[in-house]
Amino acid sequence: MAHDERRLEVLRAIVQDYVSTNDPVGSKALAERHDLGVSPATIRNDMAVLEEQGYITQPHTSAGRVPTDKGYRLFVDRLSAVKPLSVAERRAIERFLDGAVDLHDVLSRSVRLLAQLTRQVAVVQYPTLSRSAVRHLEVVQLAAARLMLVLITDTGRVEQRIVDTPVDVDAGAVAELRTLLNAAFVGVKLVDAGQKVPDLLETAPPHLRGLVATVSATLLETLVEPSEDRLVIGGTANLARGNALDFPGSVRPLLEALEEQVVVLRLMSQVDASTVLVRIGEENAHEALTGASFVSVGYGSDDRALGGLGVVGPTRMDYPMNMAAVRAVARYVGHLLAES
Amino acid sequence: MAHDERRLEVLRAIVQDYVSTNDPVGSKALAERHDLGVSPATIRNDMAVLEEQGYITQPHTSAGRVPTDKGYRLFVDRLSAVKPLSVAERRAIERFLDGAVDLHDVLSRSVRLLAQLTRQVAVVQYPTLSRSAVRHLEVVQLAAARLMLVLITDTGRVEQRIVDTPVDVDAGAVAELRTLLNAAFVGVKLVDAGQKVPDLLETAPPHLRGLVATVSATLLETLVEPSEDRLVIGGTANLARGNALDFPGSVRPLLEALEEQVVVLRLMSQVDASTVLVRIGEENAHEALTGASFVSVGYGSDDRALGGLGVVGPTRMDYPMNMAAVRAVARYVGHLLAES
DNA sequence: CTTGGCACTCTGCCCGTGCGAGTGCCAACC
DNA sequence: GGTTGGCACTCGCACGGGCAGAGTGCCAAG
Numbered sequence: 001m002a003h004d005e006r007r008l009e010v011l012r013a014i015v016q017d018y019v020s021t022n023d024p025v026g027s028k029a030l031a032e033r034h035d036l037g038v039s040p041a042t043i044r045n046d047m048a049v050l051e052e053q054g055y056i057t058q059p060h061t062s063a064g065r066v067p068t069d070k071g072y073r074l075f076v077d078r079l080s081a082v083k084p085l086s087v088a089e090r091r092a093i094e095r096f097l098d099g100a101v102d103l104h105d106v107l108s109r110s111v112r113l114l115a116q117l118t119r120q121v122a123v124v125q126y127p128t129l130s131r132s133a134v135r136h137l138e139v140v141q142l143a144a145a146r147l148m149l150v151l152i153t154d155t156g157r158v159e160q161r162i163v164d165t166p167v168d169v170d171a172g173a174v175a176e177l178r179t180l181l182n183a184a185f186v187g188v189k190l191v192d193a194g195q196k197v198p199d200l201l202e203t204a205p206p207h208l209r210g211l212v213a214t215v216s217a218t219l220l221e222t223l224v225e226p227s228e229d230r231l232v233i234g235g236t237a238n239l240a241r242g243n244a245l246d247f248p249g250s251v252r253p254l255l256e257a258l259e260e261q262v263v264v265l266r267l268m269s270q271v272d273a274s275t276v277l278v279r280i281g282e283e284n285a286h287e288a289l290t291g292a293s294f295v296s297v298g299y300g301s302d303d304r305a306l307g308g309l310g311v312v313g314p315t316r317m318d319y320p321m322n323m324a325a326v327r328a329v330a331r332y333v334g335h336l337l338a339e340s
Numbered sequence: 341m342a343h344d345e346r347r348l349e350v351l352r353a354i355v356q357d358y359v360s361t362n363d364p365v366g367s368k369a370l371a372e373r374h375d376l377g378v379s380p381a382t383i384r385n386d387m388a389v390l391e392e393q394g395y396i397t398q399p400h401t402s403a404g405r406v407p408t409d410k411g412y413r414l415f416v417d418r419l420s421a422v423k424p425l426s427v428a429e430r431r432a433i434e435r436f437l438d439g440a441v442d443l444h445d446v447l448s449r450s451v452r453l454l455a456q457l458t459r460q461v462a463v464v465q466y467p468t469l470s471r472s473a474v475r476h477l478e479v480v481q482l483a484a485a486r487l488m489l490v491l492i493t494d495t496g497r498v499e500q501r502i503v504d505t506p507v508d509v510d511a512g513a514v515a516e517l518r519t520l521l522n523a524a525f526v527g528v529k530l531v532d533a534g535q536k537v538p539d540l541l542e543t544a545p546p547h548l549r550g551l552v553a554t555v556s557a558t559l560l561e562t563l564v565e566p567s568e569d570r571l572v573i574g575g576t577a578n579l580a581r582g583n584a585l586d587f588p589g590s591v592r593p594l595l596e597a598l599e600e601q602v603v604v605l606r607l608m609s610q611v612d613a614s615t616v617l618v619r620i621g622e623e624n625a626h627e628a629l630t631g632a633s634f635v636s637v638g639y640g641s642d643d644r645a646l647g648g649l650g651v652v653g654p655t656r657m658d659y660p661m662n663m664a665a666v667r668a669v670a671r672y673v674g675h676l677l678a679e680s
Numbered sequence: 681c682t683t684g685g686c687a688c689t690c691t692g693c694c695c696g697t698g699c700g701a702g703t704g705c706c707a708a709c710c
Numbered sequence: 711g712g713t714t715g716g717c718a719c720t721c722g723c724a725c726g727g728g729c730a731g732a733g734t735g736c737c738a739a740g
Contacts, residue, residue, distance in 0.1 A: 003712080024702090026701070026702050026703085027702075027703080028701085028702075029702095038713070038714090039713070039714055039715075040702095040714090040715095041713070041714050041715065041716095042712080042713055042714070044702090044703070044704075045704095045712090045713085047703090048703090048704080058702090058703085059722095060720095060721065060722065061702085061703075061719095061720055061721055061722090062700095062701065062702045062703055062719085062720050062721045062722075063701080063702070063703090063721080063722075064701085064702070064703095101501060101502075101562060102499070102500050102501065102502075103500075104570075112599075135480065135482075135488075136478070136480040136488075138476070138478045138490070140475065140476045140492060142475075148475075148476075148492070150478070150490070150492065150498065152478075152480060152488070152490060152500070156500070158490065158498045158500055159442070160442050160443075160492070160496070160498055161441060161442060162441075162442075222441060230444075234599060235599070236576055236595055236599070237592050237593075237595035237596040237599060239595075240580075240590050240591050240592040240595060241592065250580050251580050252577050252580040252581065253577075255576055255577035255579075255580060256577040259452075259574060259575070259576070259577060343681085364733090366732065366733050366734085367733075367734080368732085368733075369732095369733095378682070378683090379682070379683055379684075380683090380684095380733095381682070381683050381684065381685095382681080382682055382683070384733090384734070384735075385681090385682085385735095387734090388734090388735080398733090398734085400689095400690065400691070401688095401689055401690055401691095401733085401734075402688085402689050402690040402691075402732070402733050402734055403690080403691075403732080403733070403734090404732085404733070404734095
């Protein structure tokens with residue numbers, strides 16, 4: 001059993017060396033840089049076993065070994081300790097995020113911060129609408145038969161929609177409508193908003209029923225369906241760094257996938273606020289993300305993740321560092337959003 | 341004088357060939373592909389003159405010629421006709437942008453569209469706040485002494501700020517405040533909002549003066565200063581295409597500059613809605629944009645540009661096409677924003 | 681002023697070679 | 711049985727010479 005343990009130690013050493021040097025690592029170099037207490041020859045034997053088990057591979061016959069996705073997976077799951085951030089880093093987070101003036105500001109600062117901290121591409125999701133609650137609904141009349149509906153959520157998101165009404169509306173009706181809508185929806189989570197509509201229709205004075213129905217329909221249709229989630233992306237410049245080796249073909253498909261947003265949003269949908277989710281290379285089950293790893297976590301209070309944030313980089317990344325950074329930023333963002 | 345004309349024709353041919361093939365173009369190829377009516381030898385003579393005048397250059401002895409920034413400039417100013425978009429392209433624009441549901445949707449669709457149309461990086465600026473007018477101001481009470489101020493502009497921008505008040509406020513006061521603010525500011529351009537404040541303070545009932553002063557201060561401070569202009573960027577994947585030749589070093593500094601936004605915003609500040617602005621290579625006077633050209637135009641009605649949009653790409657780009665695309669999209673965005 | 685001819689200059693590419701890194705295997709050792 | 715040093719072997723890669731092609735500048739003739 002002692003062998004097994006040392007073999008894992010060898011794997012850890014390989015991952016660490018490869019991440020920091022970007023060169024396939026050989027048995028001799030390993031023996032020199034880590035005191036594993038055994039000779040290169042022994043390490044070679046261990047490496048042969050690790051390779052057979054699929055944790056490492058060699059790019060070509062006489063080169064050092066490189067971790068496989070499976071190897072990174074084992075490393076992340078069992079071999080890496082969460083590396084706490086330095087005081088300076090924590091302070092940088094605070095300095096960077098304090099003074100944010102609204103939601104968009106918080107998120108765009110976060111994404112910049114995360115990109116800078118990790119030197120990877122950073123991704124931050126807007127608070128999911130469906131999990132947010134209504135703070136206020138505003139109705140603004142644009143024309144006789146055209147209203148603008150403004151939804152303000154407790155997470156600070158503001159969404160607006162134009163509603164064309166079947167008949168002209170007068171100012172009094174607008175005011176009434178506003179009161180009705182707020183009475184019905186304030187404090188209600190958007191995901192539950194649909195259930196309130198029948199009630200609302202019933203209590204509405206008859207002359208407003210039609211209007212309320214039209215407006216509610218727009219509200220539900222466009223705001224409750226989860227499609228409209230948004231992303232802020234930053235640090236793409238980091239892809240143009242050591243890339244040649246990191247991403248086999250080019251960074252193009254990756255950039256395209258990021259801009260597409262859908263792919264990332266799907267990954268994001270799986271996060272919760274308590275554990276950092278790491279998806280490595282092929283695990284992402286998306287062609288463009290092969291060769292890339294995605295480290296993410298939810299932000300918000302523990303009981304409900306408002307949204308997710310994370311970083312995307314080459315599988316050859318410093319997982320403990322990225323996990324720590326992602327978690328720290330998520331915590332801070334969660335606090336900021338909770339108190340505003 | 342006939343010589344001069346033909347020389348310009350040669351320059352145009354060089355630009356066109358170089359843009360489409362990405363290879364330095366030689367005299368023989370030129371003679372074959374364009375019927376200039378003269379032999380390669382004559383073209384060589386013209387080329388020698390063009391080179392002496394600084395319009396073209398050769399990467400190394402015995403390679404073809406490549407246009408310089410100055411050469412592109414001449415091409416753009418005098419040698420290129422605006423290439424009208426095809427019907428299919430116009431239709432694509434409509435199809436792509438119709439159905440946009442709010443401002444952000446319009447802009448993010450535009451940026452995607454522009455990136456796709458031009459195969460360059462696209463940049464769209466949010467309507468400048470200072471040039472927008474107030475459509476509605478909303479006051480939402482978050483806590484006894486904390487208000488949220490929501491500004492909705494006639495361009496569809498929605499901005500929010502938290503205001504901490506010196507004393508507790510009751511619901512009645514909030515309603516009064518809302519009425520007062522709207523009466524004072526609706527229809528007023530933000531840039532002129534400052535002038536309305538004295539009036540407002542005077543007409544406000546005494547018990548609200550303090551509140552109004554605090555709120556107005558925040559409004560002016562955070563919303564009127566032009567710093568808070570925002571950009572939407574898309575199509576960065578296009579930088580990772582033929583890049584190796586297009587951008588000498590790497591695309592990294594360019595990506596960084598784009599993310600920084602400041603550089604682009606400064607360039608954007610110079611656009612108006614009537615003419616397409618083209619800045620070529622060194623003209624951008626910014627290190628990261630050396631080797632890049634920036635094609636931009638303002639959108640909005642002719643008399644006031646609400647913001648700008650454009651594309652960034654290698655100096656070796658199809659200027660007529662990009663100029664046409666940028667202008668067409670700007671027109672359409674202008675219409676969309678005007679009617680909502 | 682234009683044109684064909686010609687010598688010249690470079691770059692890019694192919695290819696063979698040598699070097700170094702790293703491995704796998706084996707026999708000896710603890 | 712696991713560990714170790716020795717050793718032959720395999721590749722990839724960097725280096726350098728040689729060759730072909732593209733393009734030029736110049737010149738003399740039309």
